Amino acid sequence: MKNEPGLWVDKLPRPTPDGHKYQRGHALVLASDELTGATRLAAGASNRIGAGLVTVRSEHKGDLFRAVLPADMMVQDGDGASLKSLRAILAGPGGFTLWHKQQLLTDDSEAIWVLDAEAIKWWVGQRPMSREAILTPHDGEFSKAFPDLLGTRTERALEAAMASEAIVVLKGPETVIAAPDGRGVLNTHSSPYLAKAGTGDVLAGMITGLVVQGMEPFDAACCATWMHGEAARRFGPGLIASDLEAVLPGVLASLLG
Known part of the structure; x- marks a missing residue:
């Protein structure tokens, strides 16, 4: 099935007039x-x-993040305290250490985990039960996490989703979004200018942001992947990863109507 807004646009989160953060x-x-x-x-x-x-x-650089992140973002040091209304945890962008593993294994919330890079291989080996997860590998990371799978990219992504009991977003010029229940969507709405460092981190963050607003994980993965491609298409040549965030409001406005 081809990924297009008709599959998920009606499920895109819309703030209510009386809503709060x-x-x-x-x-x-x-x-x-x-x-x-x-x-x-x-x-x-x-x-x-x-x-x-x-x-x-x-773990160690809370003060750095307080200095460089936008003022509306909060920063916790070390193990931190439990968070109100926590709905998703993102791990893996930039690295995955013993500290990251401990943070996940001691998480007592019902948050959905979005896992990128080395965190994907850990999930496949660890596979905590009773936990929803979304894995966002590129081809190299996928091969490390699922070295024995054969077939087309779509077949391998579907098999990996069923084996890992997680939604798999196999990134590439044609991104495959696969669910453990056998659902599969192919996203061709992309741009060659996405072949830049950091664009995968942006996609993982987009998926996380949709999940916390209550979007079903498979729909969130499909929606974020399409919007990621649309933002890159709108920006065009010269794109770097940080440009995607600036284009997102216009993409959202077009979809929300």
């Missing part, structure tokens, strides 16, 4: 203290796409 959900981004730009891109995208609150939790 907690109703729009709380996203937690587990920071990379080395590749800090990946954290900033992911958190910024989650914030821009509509999450009511975004908190960045850093």
Whole structure:
């Protein structure tokens, strides 16, 4: 099935006149203290796409993130405290260490996990039960996490989703979104200018931001992937990852009508 707005636009979160920030959900981004730009891109995208609150939790560099992140984002040091209305946790952009693993394994919320890069391989090996997750690998990360799968990209993504019990977003010029229940969508709405460092971090943040607003994870993955491609198409040549966030409001406005 081809990914297009008709599949999910009616499910796109719309703020209500009497709503408040907690109703729009709380996203937690587990920071990379080395590749800090990946954290900033992911958190910024989650914030821009509509999450009511975004908190960045850093093991060692909380003060750095307080200095460089927008003023409306919150920063926690170390293990942090439990967060009100927490609906999704993003881990993996920029790195995945023992500290990140501990943060996930000690999470007592019902938050959905969005996992990128090395966090994907950990999920496949660890696979905590009774937890919803969305995995966002590119082809190299997918091959490391699922080295024994054969077939087309679509077949492998569907098999990986069923084996890992998670939604798989296999990124590329044609991105496959696969669910454990056998649903599969192919996204061709993209741009060659997305082949830049950091654009995957933006996509992971976009998915996280839609999930915290209550969008069903598979729909959120499909919607974010299409919007990611649309933002890149609108910007065109010269695109860098941070440009995507600036284009998102216009994409949202077009979809919301």
